[in-house]
Amino acid sequence: MTETSKNLIAEYYALHLGELRAFVAKCTGSPADSEDMVQTIFLRLLQTDKMISAVTLPCLVYSAARNIVADYWRHRKSVERHETYVKSHCDCGTDSGPASVYAPAEIMQLLERGMARLSPKSRRIYTMSVVGGMRVSEISDTLGVAYKSVENRLGAARKEMRRYMSRMLA
Known part of the structure; x- marks a missing residue:
């Protein structure tokens, strides 16, 4: 990655961090998780081999944000499915003691x-x-x-x- 690209990403980060964090928080409903997701977006951008310009950077940032939000919901769905499975296969309703x-x-x-x-x-x-x-x-x-x-x-x-x-x- 060129120094120009790094500077462009750093400038975009400084100017649009709050905006991107708000976007991710609104999409996930989790402000705490949005902080980590936004950091991940910019880390991935800094590690990419793609050519980045002032025109393509916003598109890359929001595409990465949408992908991370989709991964977040896919993971949540998987966790919920697992919890539902565990609850449905456990006889917790008949005997709620610690041994059950x-x-x-x-x-x-x-x-x-x-x-x-x-x-x-x-x-x-x-x-x-x-x-x-x-x-x-x-x-x-x-x-x-x-x-x-x-x-x-x-x-x-x-x-x-x-x-x-x-x-x-x-």
């Missing part, structure tokens, strides 16, 4: 045992994705492994973990 629900420590132990069953490469990829929150492309770059290979290993690891957790929580 797994303690978080017990679930963590089950997860750790399940992850220990994965191959070392799959375990590392699964951990980077699920625990670290990294995307497949980021994992691929970090490990120097082909994108498709990471994608396949992650899919297999997720499937194995679902099977294991279903068996153990049944």
